Amino acid sequence: ESQRVYDDSGTKANLFATIGPDTEGGIVLSAHTDVVPVDGQEWDSDPFSVTMKRGRLYGRGTSDMKSFPALFLSMLPQFLTADLHIPVHLALSYDEEVGCLGAPQLIALIKSLGISPSAVIIGEPTEMKVINRHKGVFRFSTTANGLEAHSAYPDRGVSAIFHAADTIHFLNDLSKDLRTRADGIGSFDPPYHTLQVGTLSGGTAANIVPRKCTFGWEVRLIPGGDIHTLVLAPLEHYLDEEVRPLMHKISSHASIRTETVIQIPGLGPEEIPDAENLGRELSGDNGPTGAISFGTE
Ligand SMILES: [Zn+2]
Structure with missing residues (x-):
């Protein structure tokens, strides 16, 4: 059984396939099929x-993570002839x-099929260490x-750059405060929530009060940290109290708004760590479980 789910353009697709009995649970082997571009990288080989x-x-x-799908696809003949008691699900995604x-x-497709897997193994590069958060x-x-x-x-104008800069200054202060707000799930590097501004652009000329300024920023939260409580609510409060009133004094059309570009929820350890135990059994990893500061599916 396999199904594809396309993106809006119809040029990229997720693939979901099930091998084995049509029963509850089962193990999902999950991989993303995209990789990062090679532009600007030095390669010694093609x-x-x-x-x-x-x-x-x-x-x-x-x-x-092409090696992981290659490995599990090479196992397909064995999966097909094995007398599986629970299903093996293959989940291949695009644009990770x-x-x-x-x-x-x-995930929506898996839900709509009424499938509730008991464990998911994501083959990200962790040097065969079991990562559970x-x-x-x-x-x-x-x-x-x-x-x-x-x-x-x-x-007579409203400087988009000055107001954006004030907001960036606020976020910088907030990032220092976030360091002290991490909870008990340890072994992250660094062991606290982080916030950083990565891009900034605005203005047209040095002799024009700038109409527009945009900056891109990112927050990485230890699992359990709530983005609204920790970041978005304090930011909106600051904008409402300190920034928007000054902008509106000069122009009622002036504005400052934040859009969410990406939201990947954190992953915390499970209370009953079935997937973790399975991973340990398969990999032979009996050290402490690890944590990663990048997100995955
Ligand atoms: Zn990856």
């Missing part, structure tokens, strides 16, 4: 073909690297819309 050197495979996605865009539709990743874009004016009369 990234588009696999090269073996000193017992290692080199090529696009050999580590993250740009923000886990395919996975939500894949990762940080939540939240990406935002904030845009200030001000009012243009000649730079000789800045008080």
